[in-house]
Amino acid sequence: MGRGIPVRSVSARLSRVALAVAAAVAVSAVAWPVYGPSAFLTSAAILAPLGAVTMWLAHGLASHRDWIGGIRGRLGALAVLAAAQLVVAVGLFAVLMFVSNHDAFFMTVATGYAALIAVAAARLVAQRTLGDLDAVRSAVASVAGGSREVTVPVHGRDELALLAADIEAMAARLAAEEHARRELVASVSHDLRTPITTLQLIAEGLEDGIFEPERVRDRLHAIGTHVRALAALIDDLFELSRLEAGDVHWSMQQVRLDELVQETIEAMRPHADAGGVHVRSELRQPLAHARGNPEQLQRVLFNLIQNAIRHTPADGSIVVRAEPAPGPAVEIEVADSGVGIDPAAGDRLFEPFVQGPSRVAGETGSAGLGLAIARAIVTAHGGRIWLAQSDPGTRIRFSLPAA
Ligand SMILES: Nc1ncnc2c1ncn2[C@@H]1O[C@H](COP(=O)(O)OP(=O)(O)O)[C@@H](O)[C@H]1O
Ligand SMILES: [Mg+2]
Structure with a gap:
């Protein structure tokens, strides 16, 4: 069973088609004062269906992304559609307005050429943009893959260039944060290790009975001091991580x-x-x-x-x-x-x-x-x-x- 087309999408498409028809009527109306009402009617009769069909197809292309996969293909199809409607419009005018064969021939040649150039120009612009898009995509993929030194070769000042700069900044920030986290873990380990080593030595000394009986009290006192310091350090660490995570529930x-x-x-x-x-x-x-x-x-x-x-x-x-x-x-x-x-x-x-x-x-x-x-x-x-x-x-x- 095929997926139904949502009502909203159909009505949006119809309203665009109606706009194209209205524009065809408005443009054709220019012919009325100069060549009379029949020129207006002929022109509208050619332009309105052409505009409607083109708009219907363009809307379909824009909303059904699975019709033609890839931005490249979709832009190409749009360029071809635009060129085709140009050729058809000119061709129909030539036939219906009884232009001489000679004029019709050259009009068709000129229009065909213009359409070709338009498609080639659109392709050129699209290629540059899509090249930038590819560069952005592979940069994101390399960040996702763990790389932190990315340069995105996108120049200029358009939206893609801004996106590229954002990606570079994001990678740099990730690198800095990861570095800080590694340092933090090293510092925590060190600060926990030192008192624990001391405690271990004292405990071994007590076990082996190497302390004079009158020094044992001092050692026990030292154990208490180190344990309190360790507990305070762990409390501080816990507090700091809560604060930095924004986990604050204080009454203000x-x-x-x-x-x-x-x-x-x-x-x-x-x-x-x-x-x-x-x-x-x-x-x-x-x-x-x-x-x-x-x-x-x-x-x-x-x-x-x-x-x-x-x-x-x-x-x-x-x-x-x-x-x-x-x-x-x-x-x-x-x-x-x-x-x-x-x-x-x-x-x-x-x-x-x-x-x-x-x-x-x-x-x-x-x-x-x-x-x-x-x-x-x-x-x-x-x-x-x-x-x-x-x-x-x-x-x-x-x-x-x-x-
Ligand atoms: N009033 C101060 N006078 C001189 N140095 C200070 C002062 N306050 C903080 N510092 C310096 O800033 C560092 C960080 O302080 P702090 O974060 O409280 O850590 P801690 O006191 O545990 O060393 C201290 O190690 C010390 O070198
Ligand atoms: Mg301090």
């Missing part, structure tokens, strides 16, 4: 930044005191409320202040500032008087596992995820985080939309 509310800053500073104070670092806040009033999730925003502040404490020598100071910004937005910064960050490190420090030369070697609970998590949270809030210029020390600043 109006957040009073002055309270949030104050609370976080107080929570961090024992830590700062232990390092001999002074922490204070500077809140520029009137400060709009921010729109966000308080726990998450506190986590950002916590990560930034923790970094500041870690990289500021004793007697140094840390200032947490919050101020209104255009937008309306609020901007918050954590500034310290510590060792500072090379501006060339720039945005890279916000990538996961990227650590600067100032990182404290061998420190537990430090894997280069703090700033990455901070950035992911700020971005999920519709804000931005960046390294602001500071000499001496470091200033990390972020913005949040105001509530």
Whole structure:
């Protein structure tokens, strides 16, 4: 059983055919004032059926792609159709309008030639375009096959050239992402491996009884520290992957930044005191409320202040500032008087596992995820985080939309 033709497609085709007939009548009407009504009727009688048949066939070609497979074949058929209707129109005029044999002959020759040239010209244009299309197709196929260094040899500025540029950009992006993922896996493995190796050594030492009885307690304590650091690292990794996947289900509310800053500073104070670092806040009033999730925003502040404490020598100071910004937005910064960050490190420090030369070697609970998590949270809030210029020390600043 054949497939039925959908009613909508038939009515669309009929309306196109009607348009072609109307155009034939309109064009023939030009003959009326000059040669009278019978010239109009003859002309319309020739053009209208011709237009109708051509349009019917062209519509069929366009909507039944399986009639002639391939764009090449379909364009070729269209060119032949257009040329054929030209020849038929001229031929019919010649016969029905009783043109002399001599004139009819030369009209037919000229029209036949024009039709041939038209088909050849259409073929030429189509060939270039279809060549580009082939290049695009094989580029996509090679990306699908795993290749990441593709150049699509399409020139000019048409839609295919734009598509080719998009494909090249897509392949480059895929390559960068795959590279980043490999690096990430290597970093994760390394950061998990190091404490696990230490734990293994301690466990073996305990098993073999090589530690003095009074050192065993220290070893057990060390085990606890390493295990906590590992658990924190895994939590951070899990959190980061959720944030980066856009899996955020926080309740957003109006957040009073002055309270949030104050609370976080107080929570961090024992830590700062232990390092001999002074922490204070500077809140520029009137400060709009921010729109966000308080726990998450506190986590950002916590990560930034923790970094500041870690990289500021004793007697140094840390200032947490919050101020209104255009937008309306609020901007918050954590500034310290510590060792500072090379501006060339720039945005890279916000990538996961990227650590600067100032990182404290061998420190537990430090894997280069703090700033990455901070950035992911700020971005999920519709804000931005960046390294602001500071000499001496470091200033990390972020913005949040105001509530
Ligand atoms: N306040 C700061 N002063 C100096 N360096 C900093 C500061 N904050 C961050 N950094 C640098 O940025 C790197 C990345 O920070 P982060 O993502 O929090 O990772 P981590 O603290 O685990 O090393 C750190 O290793 C450090 O080199
Ligand atoms: Mg950190």
